[in-house]
Amino acid sequence: MSAASLYRRHRVAIQGVAVLLLALLGFAALHALLSEVRWRDVRHAISAVSAWQLVAAVLLTAASYLMLTFYDVLALRIVGKPLPYRTAALASLTSYTLSHNFGFALLTGGSARYRVYSAAGLETPDIVRVIATASVTFWAGIFVMAGVALSVHGGRLDLAGLAIPGAVQRGLGLVILAAALAVLCLLRGGNHEVRVLRWRFNLPGRTQALAQIAISALDLAAASAALLVLVPGASAGQFPIFFLGYALAIIAALVTHVPGGVGVFEAVIIAVMPGVEPSHILAALILYRVVYYILPLIVAAAMLAIHERRRLRQPLATAMGAMQMALGGLAPTVLSALVFVGGVVLLVSGSLPAIPHRLRALHAFAPLPFIEASHIAASLAGTALLLIAPGLYRRLDAAFHLCRALLVAGAIFSLAKGVDYEEAAILLVIAGLLQLSHGAFYRKTALTSAIGSARSLMSVLLAVGLATWIGFFAFKHVDYQSEMWWHFAWKGDASRFLRASFGSAVVLLCVVIWHWFGHARPPRADPVAADGELPGAALAQSNRTDALLAYTGDKRFLRSASGDAVVMYQVQGQSWIVMGDPVGPREQWGELLWQLREMVDAAQGRLLLYQISTDALPIAIDLGLQLAKYGEEARVDLAAFTMDGPDMKSLRHADRRAAREGAEFAIVPAHAMDTILPELRAVSDAWLAAKGQSEKSFSVGRFDPAYLGRFDCAVVRAGGRIVAFANIWATENREELSVDLMRHLDDMPYGTMDYLFVRLMQWGKGQGYRWFNLGMAPLSGIESRRLAPVWARIGGLLYRHGDAFYGFEGLRAYKEKFGPVWSPRYIAGPHGLGLARGMIDLQTLIGGGKRSAARRLRLVA
Incomplete structure (x- = not known):
């Protein structure tokens, strides 16, 4: 097997191991840089930060996120697809909030942008152009701001021990600015298109390019200043050198793909600021993580949770708008991220020593065993939140109930282990936001199905690794001995940390083993058509006659655990094609389609939902599929x-x-x-x-x-x-x-x-x-307006002028004689060419492409 094919086969595992190794290198570098720093020094530095510094950081953070919204506003204008500001702002804020906290910008932020923009009518190539243009805006600001900082900084520059004379850095800065000016001169007065491989991109005009640089520069200046004002004793004169370090840290975090740049970002900032006390910088970085990363995530989750609450109370006809569904789909995503953060808070808190005067107050009325049990219980609850949070993204009811219970329990344990009312308040706020959106988590599933997939375990391992490193940093002065594992005392913070870390490690090991061995399942049987094996229980509950297509003998069935619901599908080529809505109770549809989606992904196929109703549209959007109206029934x-x-x-x-x-x-x-x-x-x-x-x-x-x-x-x-x-x-x-x-x-x-x-x-x-x-009346009711998607324009053309092939208008006119009620039907499939290929496989299947399979099924019967 070649190296290329080996990489393709194990791509996710290889990338995960690479990211974890880079994260470990970051933690190792951070540990070396902080070898002389004690946790009490960091705690004192945090206490020294004044209220005005925090207010200034919050205001600068708000200014940075405001500038981030204009990334997308400008990108949409450059690609020629302007949208209302509120749409662009929603896409930008959710995208950057998620990518800032969890990295993998294309996966986290890109999916959020896609959900909003596809609902607003943009097609996949346009969304790709918007993301690429926004990325160019960011990098343009980085390089121009770095050039300005190098040019105006007069003294010698020390970057991690590398000394750069003032003349060299000024020359380097001028070269960067000259290169930026040359690019501006090469740009034309208006937009023009270039082709890169199979993608077409719009280059901005000079005015738009200047706007890109200005927006990015203001964003980066505000973001870096939000960190600088939190450093005790920092001054505005240090901003040029500080910005260079900040830019280098951002680039390192992006290149390594470590989620949130945890460890890597902090190590670079400390390394390039040798003239500042490391404990002060670390204190500022901790507060910066809260202000610039976690606070916007909480605000975004609150806004989306409130919107989700209102949407669920609206009538179906009102709530089924495309943008409404996009917003509803973003709420579980952001809440899942926020619950993950809640788990990290519990783990990190369990790795730090308790605040002495609070522990003394607790000593007056709580016994030591109660404190010890609460401490380890809080860490185990945090580990469980990390594992279960991805289930919220899939709208699983078990994940909702477990996360809500764990958040409340974690808040109680936080108070019981050391009166940590700050983290208890955070956890209760997250639980409250989750409760606001409880109606969004409607997919019935077993408890074990709520645990995240193997992909999410990488982030869990990184979070547990971060908490473990923080614990060893906080207790570096302790002489570790074997007796510490069973040493119980009011001042035994280090022992409590070791036991909690061990408990979390055991839980993670059990989950990894369960994923490794528990997913080994016998292959599913080929489709069955014998009377006793057909989904009779599901068919008996159906309100629709098209469920009786189950009896044609040419379909496979994916049943729910209870047997009350079933999905009918068949495989043609690489396409897994579902016929109509799932059959059975609607609350089980989502889990069934997600199971099928995972089967399709494992088989490297494509999923196509054929003739689904509006009832299945929210699930199709959650699955990340493109919607196209097929006709009316x-x-x-x-x-x-x-x-x-x-x-x-x-x-x-x-x-x-x-x-x-x-x-x-x-x-x-x-x-x-x-x-x-x-x-x-x-x-x-x-x-x-x-x-x-x-x-x-x-x-x-x-x-x-x-x-x-x-x-x-x-x-x-x-x-x-x-x-x-x-x-x-x-x-x-x-x-x-x-x-x-x-x-x-x-x-x-x-x-x-x-x-x-x-x-x-x-x-x-x-x-x-x-x-x-x-x-059905195929292609009926499709709007073929000038700005409609390509599929709609082609469908409308065929409907009006395709009578020689099928008689679309005649078929609708015939059915119209009976005075029917018309309702839309949709196709949901992969984006871009994948949908066209799926449609070809669909026509092959309907035309008899699976006749041999059907004959085999009838022989079984």
Whole structure:
């Protein structure tokens, strides 16, 4: 196996190990730089920070995040897709809040941008251009600001022991500024497009480029100043040299991809500031993490949680807007990140010594064993929060209940182990924000399913490693001995840290082993079609007749643990194609589709959801799929159906004429189908020959005696022979009635099919059915406006001018005669070319691409 193929196969593991090694190097460098610093020095430095310094840092942070919103505003203008400020600001703030805290900007911040911009109507290439343009804005500001700082700084520059004379640094700064000026001169007055590989990008005009530099410079100046004002004794004159160190730290954090730059950012800042007391810089860095990273995350989570609460109370028609769904999808993402931070807070607190006077106050009424148990319990709760937080992103109800309970328990343990009311308040705030959005976590699942995937374990390991390093730093003066493990005393902070770290390590080891061995499952059986193995429990609860496509014998089934819900799908090429909405209780849909999504990812395939309703749209968005309207479905309200009125004139005429010409309608029950199957076969063969078609599959039934024998059949006879038939689909709860296979002879009486539908609807009304489903009108209702997506414009063109191929408008006009209620249906699939490839596989599948598989299934039956 070549190195390239080995990397592709184990890419995630290799990248994870590389990031963890870089993080360990950062911690090692930080440990060496702080070898002479004690925790009490850092604590005193934190206490020395005044209120005005904190206020100034908060205001500068707000200014920085305000500038960040203009990154996207300007990028959207450069790519020619301007959007309202509130949309650009939402995308920018959520993107940068997540990427600042967790790194992997393309994965965390990029997914947030995609969710907002795709909901606002931007296509994938445009979103990629926006992200790339925003990145160019950031780097332009970094280099220009570094050039300015090098040019104005007069003294010698020391960077981690490397001395750069003043003349050299000024020359370097001028070269950087000259290069920036040359690029500006090369740019034209307006936008123009360049091509890089298969992507097209818009270059900004000179004015836009200057705006990019100005916005980024203001952002970086405010962000770095927010850190500088927190350093005790720092002055404005130190800003040029300080900014150079800050820029270098930012670049190092981005290049290493360590989540949040933890360890790497701090090590670089301390290394390039040799003239400042390290304990003062470390104190400022700790406060900076709280002010610039955690505080904006809490604010973003609060805003989204409040919005989610309001959205869940809105009527469905109001809440199903694309931007509303995008906002609703961001809330679980940000809350998941915030709960993860809560877990880190508990672990870090457990690694630090207790505040002496608080512990003495607790000593007055709480026994030592209670303190010891609370300390280790808090650390274990923090570890559990780290592991379970990713389940919130998937909207799992088990993750919600566990995280809420752990946050409250962690707050109680924080008070019980040392009256740490600050962290208890943080945890209760997070729990409150989680409670505000409780309706968003609706996916029923087992408790073990809420634990994060193998991908998330890297961040968990890094967080536990950070807490462990902090503990060893805080207790570096302690002479470690084996007796410390079972040493219990009021001043035994180091012993408590060791026991808590060991407990967290054991929990992590158990989870890693569970992921390693617990995911070994026997391969799923191939699709089954035997009666006893079909999803009968789910079908019995269905409100929709298209669930009966399960009986066609050409589908695979993914069942819920209870067996009450099922997803019907088939694999064609690399595409895993789901037919319609999941069948069964709606609260189980999300978990089923996520399970399928993970199966698709493991098989390196692509997921396509075909003909889903608006009920499944939020889940499709959460899955990261692109939505495209496929058409509209017609349903007739049987309680209101009548043949009276001017709108039914054509139907009355067809019905009466067919009856005059000898048409007779009848329902043949399923148990009597054997007696008419030969006659139905003759009608079917004649219909296929006349249409020049072959049997279809997957989305419709086919003439199969085993399949047709399951259902009652509506037939029309003329002169004693069957001239038309349709097998009847009916839900057990009489919610819906429909037909699937419709075939007829060319010499049938005039209006026979209208006659069949009218009589069947009248029969269904008499039997107490609520709706009659007339099926889809493909491409109907698609807006093909100038600014609509490419799929919509092509679909609208085919609908208006494609009668030679299919008769789209004619099909809708025919169904419109029955006075139906129209509801939209969608396709959800991968972005870009993946959707087109999935559609090709879909047409192959419907055209009979899986006939051999279907035949195998019928042999099993």
